[in-house]
Amino acid sequence: MRNNRLFNLSRWRLASYYAGVMGLILGLCGLAVYEMTAQDHWRSLDQELTSLAGTLHDGLEPLLQQPGQLEPSVRHILPNLCIGPQACPRPPQRIHILNATQQPGYYVRFLNLNGQLLATAGENPPGLAFERETTRQQPLTDQRGNRYHQVSLQLKTATGQPWGYLKVGRSLVEYDHHLHSIQAFLVWGLPTMMLVVGGASWWLAGLAMEPVYRSYQQIQQFTADIAHELRTPITAIQATLETTLSAEPSPEEAYSTLQILKRQNYRLTHLIQDLLLLSRMDLQKVNRSQFQACCLNDLVSDLVEEFSGSALAAGVALSSKLDSQEPIWVRGEEEQLYRLVANLINNALHYTPAGGRVQVMLGSDKYQALIQVQDTGIGIAPAEQARIFDRFYRVDTARSRQQGGAGLGLAIAQAIAVKHQGSLTVESELGQGSLFIVKFPLFSIA
Template sequence: MNQNKLFQRTRIRLAFWYAIVMGLILTACGFGFYTAVSHAHSEALDRELEFAAKSLHNNLELKLNQPEKLSPIVKEVLPNICVVETGCISEKSVSQRHILNAINQGYYVRLFGNSGNLIATSGSLPQTQSLDLNKKLWQTIEDDTGNFYHQMSLELHTKDNRDWGYLQVGRNIADVNSYMDAVKLSLLVGLPIAMMMVAFASWWLAGLAMRPIYQSYRQIQQFTADAAHELRTPLAATQATIESVLLMPDLDIKEAWDILATIKRQNQRLTSLVVDLLMLSRFDRESIDLQRELCSLNDIIDDLIEEFAAMAISAKVTLKSEISVHKDVNIIGNSEQLYRLFSNLIVNAIQYTLPSGEVTVILDSYESDAEIRVKDTGIGIPTQELSHVFDRFYRVNSDRSRHTGGSGLGLAIAKAIVVSHHGSLELQSEVNKGSTFIVTFPLLQPSRTILIKKGL
């Protein structure tokens, strides 16, 4: 396939578009994966922060008496809280029972008054000079050192439901950002590697997909060349005959009849070849509308043995049949095509059997199949050529086949007829010992036979 530029270019284009499509799909999947992971972590962070903020908010409101004033009892909730104006109201010991035990692990708390003034702080605060209150519920901020924090702001009220101020709870999201950066890096590194693998796979799959197309193309090329060669031979012979006649001004009747007989033989060969080619073409397109009927294989074999007896005697070959069943073996098929099938096999066996040899047609019947074997004691076929004998225009022995007038289409037609009848055709052969063609057809069931005979 690499030697044909057309298929090479087609393979490149096919691999290119396949790689582009797969690249777009992988990119979309990678983007979707990153978005899903990012959203999942954002949702988890929000739920975690919301739980901590609302828990602290509910506990603080039970201990606030006056607006913007912190009572010492607040230390039960926030042991490490520091008041901006007066300093810390408790030591830096960490209680194991307070609400935000995680404050020392990246969380921070800020308390603002109603006017937005900072009253108290606790935990790992952002390193920023700006202390302005942002009343938005959710915020993501960046401090002066480039660290990012996610925070939540809630209104605070006293026990008697007066406005106390605002509560902000936040945490450092460096760990989340670090994880997402790792995911992003993995995708940025993984996608090019995946694309290279896709490109390689695309090239391989394109070649794999085009292989049967290329084989069919080669078969068509070979078929065209062989058909042209076979047609050229009788046409050239006819042309030579006609030219020789034109060079003979005085032509007697006997010579004229001989020339006409030669032209007739070549015309018959051309006609036979064209008919065979048209038949194979219709078989290829599955456009042959065969008239199906009840066919007796016993009768077909008996008729053909009688028909080719003279040919066998002329070739000094013994032709006989062995029918081991004592009842009619019937199948549904086209009798004309079945006659053509077995005629081709018998003629082929006679032509390739040396004088004093034997050709035997054997009919057997099994539970669901009928088997017909055409066995000869001829020259046989080499093992390496067994897989090609059913190819069109293929000859095991070209000189002998041409001498007998064959075109190399007989076995190809036989194979096509067997396939159209849902059967199988196999060949067993050994050089200098003979060949056996084995045809198998599905048998017609008895109940179906009765219906057909009744015309139902």
Template sequence: MWRARLRFAALSLLAMGTLLYAAGFAMGRLLLQTQETAIRRELQSLAGTLHDSLKPALPQEARPSGALASVLPGLCLVGKPCMPPKDLIHRHAISASDPDRYKLRVFDHHGNLIASSPGALPVGGKPGLLGWALTGEGAGERWGTYAIHLHRANGPGQPVWGYLQISSSLAHLDAEANRLWWMGHGVFALAMAGVALASWWLAGLAMAPLLEAYRRQEQFSADVAHELRTPLANLLAVVEAERSTAEPSTSHRQVASLDRVLAQGRRLQQLIADLLLLASLERSSPQSLRVPCDLTEIVMDVVEEFSEAAAAAEVSLRAGHLTPGVRVLGVESELSRLAINLLSNAIQYTPVGGVVHVTLEQQSREIVLAISDSGPGIPADQQARIFDRFTRLDPARSRQQGGTGLGLAIAQAIARRHGGGITVQSEAGQGAAFMLRLPAGH
């Protein structure tokens, strides 16, 4: 049941984690886009203010000149020495020329640079599209740039004097995005740890009624089976006594009826024993009961024991490669029962003249016992059900041979009890191969 609880908690964690991550990612992107929009509006507003301030003072020609230098203090003219402003008033005559905050470029109407702010400038020389643009992406520092036309006067038909391009570094925005990324993922990791604990706890609460019902069903099955053992044993004893003391004058029909009662009684007795075994396998076994067992010897004993049954069924039982000295930490009687169930199932579904192969090998730290038959095979849609209780692919054949439908369920329960499992590979009409995988013991 802990596997079901773990699966339920993992699904809850996945759902909650996906929602939390998507919500956090969307909020982070929204916050960064809001700040980027604020920078864009700031540059747009500043560009408009500069345009209105410069328009009446622009010289006649758009070229590097003393007149342009007086209009744009703090900018460096192309082809001339870049002289710093003489005093604080000139340095801040145009606040946008402050190189710590903004970078300015002035172009003529042909797009040739004629003046720019000192220091490092954003990537890109000539003005691109008018309006907002991002420059420098993929080359290190990103810049937000806004470009507008420059005119000397108002009025229709006024030619374009040049272009004004104002840029602001987005390094602080990128640094904040980086901090937000790390902070967001740190908070997400902490939140996921809390959600994992909550999911495990809630999964336990949700499964508690199911687990209790399952335990009650198991206890009921065990109690019923236990209570039926004594009256059934008494009934079989009476029938066996009647059958053994039957008079010669007893009719053949009466003797046949007693034989059928005995057969069905023994089948019911076997069913009760299997149910009790399954109930005991569902409970965890003390580690003290587990000892190193020679699985090779167990398999060889089972093969030898079934050799006569296979010969009677006209089935060839072949023990292939059996690695000697393969040891498993477990209970010898349960491992023997596991091998018996798998081998009897293979013989039961193998037709006359068929072959059953048994191999045992150790692969690294894993032991693999393979039992294959040449029977009718198992359809793909039925392979997931064959380890369920009372599952019979051929009910008539199983009942005829005295099967209870619990053999593979018991085998799988024993395998899981020993830390392994059983898988099946089969195609219709091509037989079936059951693979038992167990951790190697010492």
């Protein structure tokens, strides 16, 4: 298949389509995972900050007396709070809220109603905007490019007057690092996966096309064999006609020419009938409800009697052996079963030299009927036994052609056996003869 340009091109296309579809699916899945992870982390951060800001809001409002003024009691909630418009000169790495230590990166800001900074706690992001109203879905960025997520709440005094604004924020360094890790995995992982998918696609395309290629080879071989088989009789007919027409033939010569044409026409007709039979058996759906009961005892006896003349002419002893006198019945088409056994006997006679013998044996076990055709012919080499049921295949080409065989007999026999839910196998040793075994399901006549 590798040397066939048509199949290589088709394999490349199939592998490309498969890899492209898998790449699109993996890409969409990667983007979906990235978006879902980013949204999930952002939602978790927002809920965390909202909860923290709500805790501070609920704890601070009862302590606030005057708008824009922080009472000393606020330090009970935020022990490390720095009072004043300026940020703490050396801010701690962590903030303490109600004696609970938060992770690094948090900050708390208090602004009055005019937006002026009153106090800070925690981180001190340089250049971070502290407007009264901030958009919670849009991160803030400081002068160093670090991003922060911030939640803003309005504070009121204990009497319900507006006091100012509370800002609670957190650094997004860990969040961004996590997203960058996922991005790096997608950027480098997807191409790597595509290489693996591409290799797997090429391998799977080869596996998928292997049966197609074998069928293609069989069709090519079948076509070549048909052309070769048809060419032989047609060439003989053409040569005979040209020879006869080149001179005025005598009645004897004309009669001889007609006999040659008759033989070649018979050979062509027989070949075409065999091909049509195989074609019908390949295409037709088997309707076993139309099968009838067939007695194999009568079938074998009739065939041995029919071929006795041919065996005598070939100098081969043909005999039959019935293991039981009880009738053995199977379901099927009697004409085709007759053709199957006839092909096996004819094949055995062709490949058995003078002085040999062919025996047809009929028996049965509990579930199956067995027909065995044994000969003392030339035998079949082990390497050829797997191919003898191929169409147009011959073990001894010269001998088959001399006797008019086209190499379809065993192929037809096997097709008939399969059609009748049976099997056809061979046991052979080169130079010692062959044994063909046919098995059919038994049919009981009640």
